[in-house]
Each structure stands twice: as C-alpha cells, then as structure tokens.
Amino acid sequence: MKIAVCVKQVPDTWAEKKLDAGTKTLDRESVDGVMNELDEYAVEEALQIAEANSGEVVVVSMGPEKATETVRKALSMGADSAIHVQDAGLAGSDALGTSLALAKALEGKGFDLIIFGSESTDARMSVVPAMVAERLGVAQLTFANNVEVAGSEVKIKRQTEYGYDEVTGSTPAVVSVVEKINEPRYPSFKGIMAAKKKPVETVALADLGVDAAQVGLGGSWSAVVEFADAPPRAAGTVVTDEGDGGVKIADYLSTQKFI
Amino acid sequence: MAEILVLVDHVDGAVKKVTLELLTLARSLGEPSAVFVGNGADAAIATLAENGAATVYVADAADLLLHPVAPKAEVLAKLVADKAPAAVLIPSTAEGKEVAGRLAVKINSGVITDAVGIDADLTSTQSIFGGSVIVKSQVSQGTPIITVRPNSSPVEAAPAAGTRVDVSVDLSDSAKKATTTNKVEESKGARPELTEAAIVVSGGRGVGGAEGFTVVEALADSLGGAVGASRAATDAGWYPHQYQVGQTGKTVSPQLYIANGISGAIQHRAGMQTSKTIVVVNKDPEAPIFEIADYGVVGDLFTVVPQLTEEIGKRKG
Ligand SMILES: Cc1cc2nc3c(=O)[nH]c(=O)nc-3n(C[C@H](O)[C@H](O)[C@H](O)COP(=O)(O)OP(=O)(O)OC[C@H]3O[C@@H](n4cnc5c(N)ncnc54)[C@H](O)[C@@H]3O)c2cc1C
Ligand SMILES: Nc1ncnc2c1ncn2[C@@H]1O[C@H](COP(=O)(O)O)[C@@H](O)[C@H]1O
Numbered sequence: 001m002k003i004a005v006c007v008k009q010v011p012d013t014w015a016e017k018k019l020d021a022g023t024k025t026l027d028r029e030s031v032d033g034v035m036n037e038l039d040e041y042a043v044e045e046a047l048q049i050a051e052a053n054s055g056e057v058v059v060v061s062m063g064p065e066k067a068t069e070t071v072r073k074a075l076s077m078g079a080d081s082a083i084h085v086q087d088a089g090l091a092g093s094d095a096l097g098t099s100l101a102l103a104k105a106l107e108g109k110g111f112d113l114i115i116f117g118s119e120s121t122d123a124r125m126s127v128v129p130a131m132v133a134e135r136l137g138v139a140q141l142t143f144a145n146n147v148e149v150a151g152s153e154v155k156i157k158r159q160t161e162y163g164y165d166e167v168t169g170s171t172p173a174v175v176s177v178v179e180k181i182n183e184p185r186y187p188s189f190k191g192i193m194a195a196k197k198k199p200v201e202t203v204a205l206a207d208l209g210v211d212a213a214q215v216g217l218g219g220s221w222s223a224v225v226e227f228a229d230a231p232p233r234a235a236g237t238v239v240t241d242e243g244d245g246g247v248k249i250a251d252y253l254s255t256q257k258f259i
Numbered sequence: 260m261a262e263i264l265v266l267v268d269h270v271d272g273a274v275k276k277v278t279l280e281l282l283t284l285a286r287s288l289g290e291p292s293a294v295f296v297g298n299g300a301d302a303a304i305a306t307l308a309e310n311g312a313a314t315v316y317v318a319d320a321a322d323l324l325l326h327p328v329a330p331k332a333e334v335l336a337k338l339v340a341d342k343a344p345a346a347v348l349i350p351s352t353a354e355g356k357e358v359a360g361r362l363a364v365k366i367n368s369g370v371i372t373d374a375v376g377i378d379a380d381l382t383s384t385q386s387i388f389g390g391s392v393i394v395k396s397q398v399s400q401g402t403p404i405i406t407v408r409p410n411s412s413p414v415e416a417a418p419a420a421g422t423r424v425d426v427s428v429d430l431s432d433s434a435k436k437a438t439t440t441n442k443v444e445e446s447k448g449a450r451p452e453l454t455e456a457a458i459v460v461s462g463g464r465g466v467g468g469a470e471g472f473t474v475v476e477a478l479a480d481s482l483g484g485a486v487g488a489s490r491a492a493t494d495a496g497w498y499p500h501q502y503q504v505g506q507t508g509k510t511v512s513p514q515l516y517i518a519n520g521i522s523g524a525i526q527h528r529a530g531m532q533t534s535k536t537i538v539v540v541n542k543d544p545e546a547p548i549f550e551i552a553d554y555g556v557v558g559d560l561f562t563v564v565p566q567l568t569e570e571i572g573k574r575k576g
Contacts, residue, residue: 127356246556
C-alpha cells in the first residue's frame with residue numbers, strides 16, 4: 001500500500017503572526033516555522049496504516065526552502081521518502097493554487113491513500129483536502145476520527161456536529177484526520193539520524209506542468225485588499241471573590257441586559 | 260437585481276438559524292435564492308420565504324443524500340452555470356467549507372472562508388489570528404463563493420415569494436465514490452446548538468470531572484445557553500468532543516461567553532475570542548483568559564457558579 005501524507009510548515013502557534021504590508025500575505029520569514037500541529041496526526045495515521053499493511057509513506061509538502069525542516073521531521077517520525085514542491089512562483093498561493101500544485105505532485109504516482117490534517121493553523125480554511133479530492137476525482141473521506149483499511153475498502157468515522165457519520169469508499173482515496181484520532185509519536189534519535197539519509201525529491205512548477213499564472217500571489221483568485229489591527233477589547237473588570245462573586249456577576253449581567 | 264444563492268443548512272427540513280442570517284445578509288447584496296438539498300423541503304420553504312427567499316431551489320433526489328459534500332457542490336455548480344448569480348453564500352461549518360472548496364474548483368472561482376461580514380460590493384470581512392486582525396478580502400475571478408460564520412449577522416424577517424423550483428443533477432462518478440452508510444447521533448439535548456447559541460457557558464479542567472459539569476449545565480440552563488468545553492475537558496472524557504470550543508473544535512461567537520475553570524490557551528481563545536461579552540471564573544488570577552475578560556471573578560467555580568445560577572433564578576423570577 002502506497003500512502004502519501006501532506007504536511008505544511010506553519011508559523012509557530014505561539015509566535016505573534018503578522019501580515020506583510022506589501023503582499024498582504026502572512027509574513028513567514030520573521031517567525032519560526034513548525035509542522036502544522038494537525039499534520040502530526042496525519043503522519044502518525046499514515047505510519048500506523050503503513051505498519052499494518054506493509055506499506056510505504058511518502059511525505060508531500062509545498063513550501064519554501066525552509067519547509068525542509070518540516071519534511072525532515074516527518075521523515076524522522078518514520079516516513080520513507082519525500083516530495084518537496086518548491087518554487088518561487090508558488091509564494092502567496094491561495095487554497096486553489098495550493099491544491100492544484102499538490103494534486104499535480106500526487107497525480108499518477110499510484111497512491112492508494114492521501115492523508116491530510118484537517119486544518120492548517122495559519123490559513124484555517126479546511127478546504128485543501130476537499131479540493132484535492134475534487135481535482136483528482138477520488139473518494140473524499142475527511143474529518144476522520146477513525147480510519148479502517150481492509151484491502152481496497154476504506155471506512156472512516158467522519159466527525160459531525162451531532163456525533164459522527166460512517167463513510168466508506170475505495171482506494172485511491174483522500175483522507176483528512178482530526179486530532180482525536182491518535183497520539184503522534186516523537187521522532188527517536190535513531191529516526192532523526194535515519195531521516196538524514198532518506199530521499200527527498202525537490203520539484204518545481206515546470207516539473208509538475210503547472211502554469212505559473214495559475215498559482216502564487218498573481219494567480220490567487222481571492223486577495224486581501226486591506227487589513228488593520230482589531231480595536232483592542234476594552235479592559236475588563238476583575239474582582240476577587242469575597243463570598244459574593246456569583247452575585248457580582250449577576251449584577252454585571254443585569255447591567256448588560258442578559259438577565 | 261442580482262441573484263445571490265444561499266445554501267440552506269438544515270436537518271430534515273428544520274432550517275438552522277445561520278441560514279436565516281445568510282438570507283438577511285444576502286438581501287443587502289441582491290435578491291436571495293435559497294438552495295435546498297435533501298429531505299424536508301416542504302417544511303422548510305415557508306421559513307425560507309418568510310426570511311426573504313424569492314426562489315427556493317430544491318434538489319431532493321435520493322442519491323444526493325447517499326454521498327457527503329460533493330453532491331451539494333454539484334447542485335450549486337449547476338445553478339451557477341444556469342443562473343449566473345452574483346455570489347454564493349454558504350454557512351461556515353466544517354461541511355460548508357468543504358462544499359465551498361469543491362465548488363470553487365468546479366466553477367473556477369475564488370473562495371473566501373469564515374467571513375464575518377460582506378459589503379455591498381462583495382468585499383468580505385474576516386477576523387484572523389484569534390480576532391486580533393481584521394481583514395478585508397475580495398474574490399477576483401469567477402463567481403465569489405463566501406462562507407459566513409454563524410452569529411455574524413442579525414436575522415430580520417422579510418416575506419418573499421419563496422417560489423419552489425425543482426432542480427435535478429446527474430451526479431458525477433467521483434461524487435459517488437464516498438458513501439455515507441450510517442449517521443450516529445452521540446448526544447442531543449434541549450439546549451441550543453453550540454455554534455448558534457446566543458449564550459455559551461463553558462467548562463475546562465477546573466471543573467474537575469464529568470460530575471462537575473452539572474454546575475456548568477445548571478448555569479447554562481438558567482440563561483437558556485449552550486454548554487461548551489475546553490479540550491482538556493473533552494480529552495479527559497468529561498464532556499463529548501462535539502462540544503469542544505477552540506482551534507480544533509467549534510468556533511463560537513455568541514453575545515455572551517462564560518468561561519469556567521479554563522486557563523485561556525491560545526488554541527481555546529482561537530475559538531471564542533470574537534464573543535461579544537466574555538465573563539470568566541477562575542481561581543488563578545494569573546490565568547491568561549482574564550486578559551480578554553469583560554468581567555472576571557477570581558474564585559472557586561464551585562462556590563461562584565452555583566451562587567450565580569441561584570441569583571439568576573431569583574432575578575428571572
Ligand atoms: C493541536 C492542538 C489543538 C488544540 N485545540 C484546542 C481546542 O480546540 N480547544 C481547546 O480548548 N484547547 C485546545 N488545545 C489545548 C490547549 O492548548 C490547552 O491545553 C487547553 O485549552 C487547556 O484547557 P483548560 O483551560 O481547561 O485546562 P488548563 O489549562 O489546565 O486550565 C484549567 C484552569 O482552571 C482553573 N481552575 C482549576 N480549578 C478551579 C476551580 N475550582 N475554580 C476555578 N478555576 C479553577 C485553573 O486555575 C486553570 O486556569 C489544543 C492543543 C493542541 C496542541
Ligand atoms: N502547502 C501545503 N503543503 C502540503 N500540505 C498542505 C499545504 N497546505 C495545506 N496542506 C494540507 O491541507 C490540510 C488543510 O489545510 P487548509 O485547507 O489550509 O486548512 C493541512 O492540514 C495539510 O495536510
């Protein structure tokens with residue numbers, strides 16, 4: 001079984017994120033990059049499925065040179081090889097551009113499963129997996145909190161507002177996983193050393209046959225026209241409970257017309 | 260007037276409030292048409308008409324319900340091709356965003372997710388980085404597809420014709436590749452739905468266990484609110500995961516959010532920071548959640564919260 005896992009490098013969750021005044025896109029240079037936390041669950045799930053089905057795991061990531069760190073992390077967790085889509089023309093791509101580049105990188109490689117995180121913590125769109133499924137014309141099995149693979153049949157529990165849906169499909173399939181699904185492993189020292197020797201193929205737009213006009217900031221079909229800091233929340237009142245804390249909140253809620 | 264398509268969010272014809280918010284918003288952009296996919300259209304049409312839908316497109320063939328996400332995108336793609344609307348508005352739920360993504364690929368249009376407002380020229384407002392930055396965005400190609408967060412617009416009734424127009428689509432093979440075989444409802448209560456509720460009362464690790472949530476529930480019920488939880492509480496199994504608020508849970512934006520025994524980690528704040536009013540009860544005066552509180556009490560939630568619930572009971576009579 002051949003499994004691809006798509007991982008994205010994002011600014012560290014705790015770092016203060018800024019938009020660049022010129023391009024009006026996320027300033028990725030000034031902050032530390034980490035693997036999108038939710039993609040760690042995708043890597044873990046890919047490894048578990050590969051271990052149970054004598055499969056191989058290929059990491060696929062689109063991002064600048066710096067994203068190599070994230071690719072290496074996935075390899076040190078145990079993935080076998082990687083495809084790093086890297087091209088100056090991709091900077092500033094929207095979800096449509098990203099999904100196009102990823103779909104082209106994945107297409108025709110014989111992947112049975114393509115596993116994603118459910119959301120990137122910077123873009124927070126949760127649309128790339130659905131877009132890739134649409135582009136490749138394969139089954140979309142997303143928001144999984146459980147994945148079962150039996151031969152070519154894939155069954156997931158799709159997390160919903162009210163509980164879950166059981167959704168089935170056949171390989172090849174796109175799967176995205178939510179963070180309840182597993183406990184991602186930490187790279188071992190041995191894993192980190194081994195990762196250094198694992199093959200990473202770097203591909204550019206021309207290699208994928210993607211027209212530069214369709215991706216990057218220029219090819220984005222949605223764009224930020226202006227941005228500003230949100231007006232700061234007016235400083236609130238904090239009191240210490242002296243036996244009447246509940247009554248004080250009730251007083252506050254009354255003044256705000258909630259009671 | 261330009262036609263604006265609004266995808267209806269419903270359960271077997273019971274229309275969710277976010278749909279009515281979108282119809283109200285759509286009226287400031289053009290003439291709203293509701294797009295209803297699934298069972299129960301007869302029950303829904305009256306509500307949709309009352310809230311401004313001039314037309315209700317209905318797609319209720321059985322095979323549309325068998326498969327997740329893709330059929331809705333295909334119904335919308337067909338309507339965009341036939342009717343050339345000015346925009347498509349979709350509720351910003353997990354599924355809504357996926358529908359928007361597939362639709363964008365199908366019709367070669369730009370997509371904006373999680374809008375909290377839309378101007379007459381279709382410029383969308385988004386609140387990003389946990390509510391610290393306000394962004395205005397535009398779609399530059401195709402028919403703008405915009406997903407809108409629940410609770411970002413008021414609901415104002417405005418009766419319209421609500422003329423039913425049936426729509427049929429031949430599902431593509433790829434739409435049929437995933438099949439929903441079972442729907443499992445893990446919990447359902449009399450409380451309002453988390454993302455739609457005007458008041459949300461949440462509990463975190465400070466609640467101490469599943470039993471502790473009765474204190475949180477009692478407060479929620481006294482205010483007619485929904486119950487939420489931090490990930491620490493859902494991970495521990497004290498409360499079901501679908502009530503988790505935060506980056507990997509629900510994004511809520513109620514009029515009032517009351518956080519009890521929640522420290523205010525960045526991932527939790529990402530899901531509730533745009534609440535209009537935030538009230539906090541936490542025994543640690545250093546808890547970061549106090550930074551975003553409009554009103555906070557440093558104290559033990561097991562004394563403060565029951566007292567508050569009782570006081571609300573008294574005042575409401
Ligand atoms: C990938 C990822 C995704 C995540 N997604 C989410 C998410 O969607 N939502 C989310 O909430 N978290 C999320 N988290 C987790 C987040 O980082 C925090 O760990 C979590 O929010 C902490 O929950 P808490 O505030 O309930 O617990 P804690 O941080 O342990 O805080 C408990 C608070 O309760 C107070 N307290 C204790 N006892 C009492 C008492 N008797 N009375 C009053 N106060 C009391 C304490 O002072 C403390 O401030 C995510 C983390 C990761 C890595
Ligand atoms: N640049 C990228 N490279 C690889 N995978 C990506 C990239 N962007 C998004 N993804 C994948 O798509 C998922 C959802 O991202 P998003 O739609 O941006 O919220 C992520 O969890 C990743 O698995």
